[in-house]
Amino acid sequence: MVFNSNHLNSINDCELDYYSRKLATCSSDNTVKIFDVSLSREPICITELKDHSSAVWKVCWSHPKYGSLLASCSYDKNIIIYKEVSINKYEMIYINNEHKSSVNYIEWSPYEYGLHLGCASSDGSLSIISYIFNKNIQHEGDGYWIKHSVKGHLNGATCLSWEKPFNYILNNNKHIKDNSSDTTSTFKLVSGGYDSQVIVWAYDNNIKEFHKLFQMNDKPHTAAIKDVSWRPNINNSTNLIASCSDDKQVIIWKEEISNNKWVNEQVIKLEDKINKLSWSPNGTILAVASGQMNPPPPPPQ
Incomplete structure (x- = not known):
């Protein structure tokens, strides 16, 4: 399956969740996107997260034992953890900006x-x-x-x-x-x-x-x-x-x-x-x- 993520710059990382139903991507356009890939048709972007102020290098899903958590890290020195608070709705529950680079x-x-x-x-x-x-x-x-x-x-x-x-x-x-x-x-x-x-x-x-x-x-x-x-x-x-x-x-x-x-x-x-x-x-x-x-x-x- 090939599809257009509509990121405005290079994609630096992507990762499927535990059940391979959602795909998270991150880009040098400073955004994180989550796609529903569980359907046979083209993946649907269910949310776009814009809390970083610079290129996002990596995204990482937690094990579902702890809920649907997605972590991201960036050139902006920040680490952010998001949680699915309702169906397809993700909110930032933690941010750390203590790193110096x-x-x-x-x-x-x-x-x-x-x-x-x-x-x-x-x-x-x-x-x-x-x-x-x-x-x-x-x-x-x-x-x-x-x-x-x-x-x-x-x-x-x-x-x-x-x-x-x-x-x-x-x-x-x-x-x-x-x-x-x-x-x-x-x-x-x-x-x-x-x-x-x-x-x-x-x-x-x-x-x-x-x-x-x-x-x-x-x-x-x-x-x-x-x-x-x-x-x-x-x-x-x-x-x-x-x-x-x-x-x-x-x-x-x-x-x-x-x-x-x-x-x-x-x-x-x-x-x-x-x-x-x-x-x-x-x-x-x-x-x-x-x-x-x-x-x-x-x-x-």
Whole structure:
């Protein structure tokens, strides 16, 4: 399906919601749009959100366990969270303007960890915006948002990825057991930056603090990191992280638990700069997107 979004500038990101019924897009025209794509006909724009004042880099849907929430980040230094308050009507429920430079990347944590939004900014910091539920009151909306951050990368942070909860499959895929819970107190994420560094962090949800666990130093990247991706842990006993860089390399990092370190397991070299990584849901395939530095000329007319 191909359709015209009617954005007035380049589209920087798009994402389907959990049920693949709604598509969110964001653009350098400073807007976020949400389209209904559940019908067989051409998608319908159900709302246009104009709360950012500069290019919007990324949009991200939450897990439906927490309602229909959409987060966005922008060159204007702001992070905004929207909620569907009635059918196809979205309102801003949270905005954070504490970063000192562009917010380049956002990603919701796995729902098993709770409602946490990870953010990476050009000011060098990583932040986690968390919703704290008031367990003493059983009414929806009784809670509050908090933000905690850490200085992560010189010259700016570009990306992050959450560790996925460990799942294992039994009885020919008929049952899936999940070992995590909403009470998880510590979880991990990996970040990349313009300083060419890939760093693994632990976030203690009890005291709301970051701790640097490991900085990849085994034949590391030599240019800005464009993306990092933590492999899903479904039937996979080994923790792997993929990273890509302007040095035209993808590196697969393997955790050696016995030595408490990560090692460079494999290097994949490409001819062009690499922009994006994505693991398959079961963690067996890694997709890599790269762009041509010098695209071929158009064919003669």
